[in-house]
Amino acid sequence: MLKDNGIFFNEPSISAEALRNFLSDCSRKFKELCILDAALEISLFDHLDSLKSADELSSEIGINYVILKNMCEILANLGFIKKEDESFKNTQLSSYYLKSNSFFYQKEVLKNIKNGFELWRRLTNVLENGPIKILEENCFQDNLIHSLASEILCGELQKTVRIIEKFPEFRKAKKLLDLGGGHGLCSIAFTRLNKDLEAYIFDFPDVIKDTEDYIKKFKAKRINVISGNLFKDDIGNGYDIVFFSYNPGGKNPNLVPKINSSLKEGGLFITKHAFYHRGEGSRDYLLDVEWNLSAFEGVQKGSKIYSFAEDFSYEDYLDLLEKYFSIERIVEEDEFGFYSYLSKFGDTLGSKIIIAKKKFGSAF
Numbered sequence: 001m002l003k004d005n006g007i008f009f010n011e012p013s014i015s016a017e018a019l020r021n022f023l024s025d026c027s028r029k030f031k032e033l034c035i036l037d038a039a040l041e042i043s044l045f046d047h048l049d050s051l052k053s054a055d056e057l058s059s060e061i062g063i064n065y066v067i068l069k070n071m072c073e074i075l076a077n078l079g080f081i082k083k084e085d086e087s088f089k090n091t092q093l094s095s096y097y098l099k100s101n102s103f104f105y106q107k108e109v110l111k112n113i114k115n116g117f118e119l120w121r122r123l124t125n126v127l128e129n130g131p132i133k134i135l136e137e138n139c140f141q142d143n144l145i146h147s148l149a150s151e152i153l154c155g156e157l158q159k160t161v162r163i164i165e166k167f168p169e170f171r172k173a174k175k176l177l178d179l180g181g182g183h184g185l186c187s188i189a190f191t192r193l194n195k196d197l198e199a200y201i202f203d204f205p206d207v208i209k210d211t212e213d214y215i216k217k218f219k220a221k222r223i224n225v226i227s228g229n230l231f232k233d234d235i236g237n238g239y240d241i242v243f244f245s246y247n248p249g250g251k252n253p254n255l256v257p258k259i260n261s262s263l264k265e266g267g268l269f270i271t272k273h274a275f276y277h278r279g280e281g282s283r284d285y286l287l288d289v290e291w292n293l294s295a296f297e298g299v300q301k302g303s304k305i306y307s308f309a310e311d312f313s314y315e316d317y318l319d320l321l322e323k324y325f326s327i328e329r330i331v332e333e334d335e336f337g338f339y340s341y342l343s344k345f346g347d348t349l350g351s352k353i354i355i356a357k358k359k360f361g362s363a364f
């Protein structure tokens, strides 16, 4: 029998500090995230182009003064707004990224993080009963496409298109396929850089509806959409460029012949994916767990984030490509991605861009 005699008088011989610090950090960060989330929900930053007191804000937005005043203090401490005397105003950061009329508005990213939390809350259930089954189409449909669109505009899109723009084949290209193009922002940028270019964005029918909204939003020209499943359906042909970025089929060898056949001779296959080296282990255990909380009904996932059962390793994929393409350039993540990860689905996580040119007479 365990005796409790000593526990009321002798402190534990092992300090609880490390555990308490961890819990405290988690607890504070969660609450700060809730503050930012609520601030976005009430469009607080839309009201803070000019200095306003909490009192003014409270009557302008029509919400509780006491909590709002404290929220403003916290947001000021976090650097999202600045405080002058007893009034508050947006910082440059919030004007850019937290105001709803900004092209760089990041609310969808936070929404996507919250969607991820819903999966995390079911971790024990997944451990006991297996991953939550979702239709791959639904995963992208949810809000992921909008989150990816908001994120890629923070720098990755601009860097990516500037890398591709340097290729003479891009400047001469007339027809580009954006395979699994989602939001279509890459194609929108490509067609603005090359005025003779006609782009075709291929994606699931339900995602294509969102693509069309982005095309309208940016009044994009020379963009067409094709609905389908790229594993099963015809992707068209006669392309000068096939651009393939962040897709479940990105490391799948079976798609290489299909892509090769859709290209003209001398055309470019540009693929941007998180390739794993042969025998490579985890890049991020947390993201690997997140990846396996859900299972796609169409394609079977692998154990590591962004990996799928049929994937080739980086080395094997390059070997395969080299049979039919000459590798023009391989671009490492530091040239187009962010170093700091949000630690969620949508991060670049060690991706590379491979730019490969279809060899003459190399048709499958």
Ligand SMILES: C[S@@+](CC[C@H](N)C(=O)[O-])C[C@H]1O[C@@H](n2cnc3c(N)ncnc32)[C@H](O)[C@@H]1O
Residues within 6 Å of the ligand: 136, 137, 140, 145, 148, 152, 179, 180, 181, 182, 183, 184, 202, 203, 204, 207, 228, 229, 230, 231, 244, 245, 246, 247, 248, 249
């Ligand atoms: C992670 S998003 C990437 C979007 C965009 N290419 C980018 O780089 O930001 C993956 C896209 O591929 C599409 N996709 C995934 N599997 C597909 C399939 N089997 N057929 C067609 N599109 C697919 C998704 O709907 C989604 O729009």
